[in-house]
Amino acid sequence: MKQKQQKRRKSSNVLLDTALQEFYGAADEMGLSERLISILSHSERRVHVSIPVEMDDGSVEVFDGYRVQHSTALGPSKGGIRYDTEVDMDECEALAMLMTWKCSLAGIPYGGGKGGICCDPLNMSKREKEKLTRTYAARIEPILGRWSDVPAPDMNTSGQEMVWILDTVSKMRGHLEPSILTGKPVAFWGSRGRNEATGRGVATCGLELMKAIGRNPDTATAAVQGFGNVGSYTAKTLNDAGVKIVAISDITGSYYSSNGIDIRKAFEAVHKHPKKLLEGFDKIGNCEKIENDLYADAEFLFPCARDGVINRKTAGKIKARYIIEGANGPTTPDAEEILQASGVMIVPDFLANSGGVIGSYFEWAQNLQGAFWSEEEYNSRLIHIMKGNFRRVWDYAEAKKVVMRRAATMTAIQRVADVVEMRGMFL
Numbered sequence: 001m002k003q004k005q006q007k008r009r010k011s012s013n014v015l016l017d018t019a020l021q022e023f024y025g026a027a028d029e030m031g032l033s034e035r036l037i038s039i040l041s042h043s044e045r046r047v048h049v050s051i052p053v054e055m056d057d058g059s060v061e062v063f064d065g066y067r068v069q070h071s072t073a074l075g076p077s078k079g080g081i082r083y084d085t086e087v088d089m090d091e092c093e094a095l096a097m098l099m100t101w102k103c104s105l106a107g108i109p110y111g112g113g114k115g116g117i118c119c120d121p122l123n124m125s126k127r128e129k130e131k132l133t134r135t136y137a138a139r140i141e142p143i144l145g146r147w148s149d150v151p152a153p154d155m156n157t158s159g160q161e162m163v164w165i166l167d168t169v170s171k172m173r174g175h176l177e178p179s180i181l182t183g184k185p186v187a188f189w190g191s192r193g194r195n196e197a198t199g200r201g202v203a204t205c206g207l208e209l210m211k212a213i214g215r216n217p218d219t220a221t222a223a224v225q226g227f228g229n230v231g232s233y234t235a236k237t238l239n240d241a242g243v244k245i246v247a248i249s250d251i252t253g254s255y256y257s258s259n260g261i262d263i264r265k266a267f268e269a270v271h272k273h274p275k276k277l278l279e280g281f282d283k284i285g286n287c288e289k290i291e292n293d294l295y296a297d298a299e300f301l302f303p304c305a306r307d308g309v310i311n312r313k314t315a316g317k318i319k320a321r322y323i324i325e326g327a328n329g330p331t332t333p334d335a336e337e338i339l340q341a342s343g344v345m346i347v348p349d350f351l352a353n354s355g356g357v358i359g360s361y362f363e364w365a366q367n368l369q370g371a372f373w374s375e376e377e378y379n380s381r382l383i384h385i386m387k388g389n390f391r392r393v394w395d396y397a398e399a400k401k402v403v404m405r406r407a408a409t410m411t412a413i414q415r416v417a418d419v420v421e422m423r424g425m426f427l
């Protein structure tokens with residue numbers, strides 16, 4: 001027992017430590033062998049690059065860039081590239097590990113990776129960002145590849161950064177490499193349907209949950225926090241299926257109507273607003289402003305804005321009985337304990353929002369074939385996979401008598417562990 005504990009990693013980085021402890025907890029509960037625990041608690045590859053950039057004022061700044069491949073057991077490592085002042089190796093490693101579990105749970109042939117550059121993108125010109133991105137791409141080029149590592153956009157990166165990376169790597173290799181990353185614009189090897197994929201997947205999980213508990217969507221009420229990419233399409237898909245959305249929100253506030261929010265009108269309002277916000281929607285949307293839509297009188301809550309919003313301070317005020325996590329990490333562990341004690345069921349983020357990475361897989365699969373699917377084909381495949389994944393976790397949770405987050409983690413780890421065992425070690 002003592003020897004077992006000695007092998008366990010600890011990190012001073014909260015994100016990495018949380019990821020490791022969640023892994024160890026699930027692995028112990030599954031009875032995973034100590035050799036597999038050792039292998040899977042370490043990343044296969046951690047790359048650190050220096051990126052010199054000549055800034056617009058003529059000075060040179062050297063930025064730190066990272067790319068971590070946690071596991072390539074199931075397939076090429078998949079995960080975003082983020083630009084942020086908080087980016088470091090530990091953060092990338094934590095997020096890469098979570099991507100391994102997310103891809104495994106999603107049932108797609110990917111391992112987990114993550115990368116990023118420590119920088120302040122909001123205070124950089126487009127030209128500076130292009131130089132930063134292209135030099136980063138050149139420096140991590142040796143590890144990028146359609147069968148080795150396939151990045152995607154993440155915090156503060158978009159299709160533009162993906163095109164710069166793709167163009168740089170293609171020029172270095174002397175041929176076009178569309179399948180080395182996803183999240184590309186539709187006009188340049190991107191995929192129709194990707195924009196809506198995450199929200200559509202979140203809503204599909206919500207609707208499957210309703211089916212599992214015998215709830216009719218036509219009489220269900222929901223609140224959706226955040227009206228960006230994930231929140232808006234979650235709200236729209238639920239609404240199209242008959243669910244009454246009584247509250248929506250963004251950084252300008254929360255908007256409530258017991259009769260149901262007109263989601264089409266909310267889309268129009270956001271579309272017209274210069275910063276794509278709901279500001280002033282209470283005046284045109286036949287609804288009122290409330291303190292926080294997390295506390296709205298709705299049976300189902302979809303936090304689709306940001307991490308940590310459901311915490312020790314807010315958890316006790318939540319009226320919803322079911323929470324479907326559209327955002328990454330919206331519920332803190334202490335809040336989860338409070339909610340569990342009062343019988344609230346949570347569908348965890350890495351199941352609920354996996355429509356995004358499943359959609360990325362679709363883009364890659366199309367690129368490899370040089371084919372383009374219709375939006376209908378994309379959507380029907382996505383919904384089919386999401387429904388199956390939800391059902392698998394639901395059944396596992398029922399069979400093992402564990403909460404859905406633990407069931408999802410255990411299912412995900414098991415698939416990776418089985419393949420690592422099957423593939424074996426070199427010697």
Ligand code: NAD
Nearest residue numbers: 198226227228229230249250251304305306327328353356
């Ligand atoms: P986004 O920037 O498009 O939208 C975020 C929305 O949340 C905006 O409407 C913003 O105004 C609102 N918001 C921010 N803070 C808020 C608060 N305190 N209360 C209410 N609203 C608030 O971002 P997104 O792409 O929709 O991502 C949202 C979350 O989903 C993030 O946690 C992200 O990591 C996660 N996620 C996104 C994808 C994807 O494909 N976009 C995939 C998986 C997970």
